Amino acid sequence: MTDHSHNGGAAVLPVTRDEVRAIYEAPFPDLLFRAMSVHRAHHNPRLVQHCTLSNIKEGGCPEDCAYCPQSAHYRTGVKNRPMLEVEDVLAQARRARDSGSTRFCMGASWRDVRNGEDFETVLAMVRGVRALGMEACVTLGMLTAEQAQRLKEAGLTAYNHNLDTSREFYPRIISTRTYDERLETVRHVRAAGIEVCCGGILGMGESREDRIGLLMELANLDPYPESVPINALVPVEGTPLADQPPVDGLEMVRAIATARILMPRARVRLAAGRTAMSDELQALCFLAGANSIFTGEKLLTTPNPGNEADARLLARLGLAIDPTMAH
Ligand code: SAM
Ligand code: DTB
Ligand code: SF4
Numbered sequence: 001m002t003d004h005s006h007n008g009g010a011a012v013l014p015v016t017r018d019e020v021r022a023i024y025e026a027p028f029p030d031l032l033f034r035a036m037s038v039h040r041a042h043h044n045p046r047l048v049q050h051c052t053l054s055n056i057k058e059g060g061c062p063e064d065c066a067y068c069p070q071s072a073h074y075r076t077g078v079k080n081r082p083m084l085e086v087e088d089v090l091a092q093a094r095r096a097r098d099s100g101s102t103r104f105c106m107g108a109s110w111r112d113v114r115n116g117e118d119f120e121t122v123l124a125m126v127r128g129v130r131a132l133g134m135e136a137c138v139t140l141g142m143l144t145a146e147q148a149q150r151l152k153e154a155g156l157t158a159y160n161h162n163l164d165t166s167r168e169f170y171p172r173i174i175s176t177r178t179y180d181e182r183l184e185t186v187r188h189v190r191a192a193g194i195e196v197c198c199g200g201i202l203g204m205g206e207s208r209e210d211r212i213g214l215l216m217e218l219a220n221l222d223p224y225p226e227s228v229p230i231n232a233l234v235p236v237e238g239t240p241l242a243d244q245p246p247v248d249g250l251e252m253v254r255a256i257a258t259a260r261i262l263m264p265r266a267r268v269r270l271a272a273g274r275t276a277m278s279d280e281l282q283a284l285c286f287l288a289g290a291n292s293i294f295t296g297e298k299l300l301t302t303p304n305p306g307n308e309a310d311a312r313l314l315a316r317l318g319l320a321i322d323p324t325m326a327h
Pocket of ligand 2: 053069105107139160162199200229230231234271272298299300301302303
């Protein structure tokens with residue numbers, strides 16, 4: 001058992017499944033009140049971080065993640081295209097910065113990182129984004145300890161690597177890698193001194209117990225991730241999950257509130273899936289403790305509300321863009 005208090009929370013590790021369930025399933029007013037109290041104790045609840053994504057290498061991925069339009073296993077219309085040029089990515093980053101984003105996240109449809117020209121290009125992109133005065137995040141698949149170290153030296157702020165769902169449900173979604181491989185990459189990132197961005201997806205046909213299992217795994221990372229993206233599945237034609245019904249919005253709110261309570265200092269990101277959500281549902285997610293969103297017209301391959309819609313949403317709620325940078 002580890003004292004979690006150094007980590008900004010009162011919980012003692014390991015957090016048990018029963019403890020997570022008791023939070024997740026609490027009556028809504030109790031859950032929300034507790035999440036809001038924790039949120040206010042650790043963050044300014046009127047501020048929302050803006051992050052912008054760039055898909056630096058799109059499509060043709062050898063992995064078989066059932067949700068992903070970029071997997072080469074499915075016919076989704078997403079093409080396998082070569083890496084973007086450093087200058088083009090930095091131009092995107094500058095535009096994102098000028099519309100309020102403080103974090104720029106670059107994704108590659110790779111199973112793992114290979115040393116060589118493409119990795120050197122990513123390192124140049126990271127240095128360039130940092131030079132623009134933004135936080136830099138990448139998500140490149142699995143990674144060795146040495147590669148994590150090189151990203152750290154390039155100035156990388158955070159590495160995104162999601163657990164996606166519970167350990168039990170994982171094999172139903174991905175067969176080409178294991179949960180433990182995922183955790184190993186997270187360990188390499190942590191050991192290199194890079195912030196961990198690790199979360200999951202709701203709406204893939206998992207049960208509530210699987211959502212609780214995911215949150216338990218995340219909260220038991222020691223220390224817990226600095227940022228926790230909670231995605232709602234964006235169903236894409238051609239993927240095995242194309243016909244999944246949308247996740248119950250109140251389950252999104254419960255998951256976000258539980259993440260906020262279990263990981264008080266983390267940025268909890270209301271990530272993919274916002275185009276399918278009403279302003280009212282997004283408002284509930286912010287009340288529950290979400291304090292970060294992806295902005296811009298596009299996520300990696302699918303649409304996102306865009307800057308005008310988000311400016312309207314924030315204005316309706318009296319929220320503002322968080323200008324705070326990690327470091
Ligand atoms: N290939 C790398 C990897 O899988 O770690 C990085 C890119 S991958 C697209 C990043 C994350 O996007 C995935 O872990 C998953 O959580 C999320 N994602 C992918 N497709 C999604 C979808 N259709 N809906 C919601 N989230 C999705
Ligand atoms: C994360 O958790 N969500 C983002 C980011 N990390 C890389 C990706 C969402 C992708 C949604 C599907 C798409 O646009 O292809
Ligand atoms: Fe590849 Fe990442 Fe998509 Fe999985 S989620 S298919 S690893 S790009």
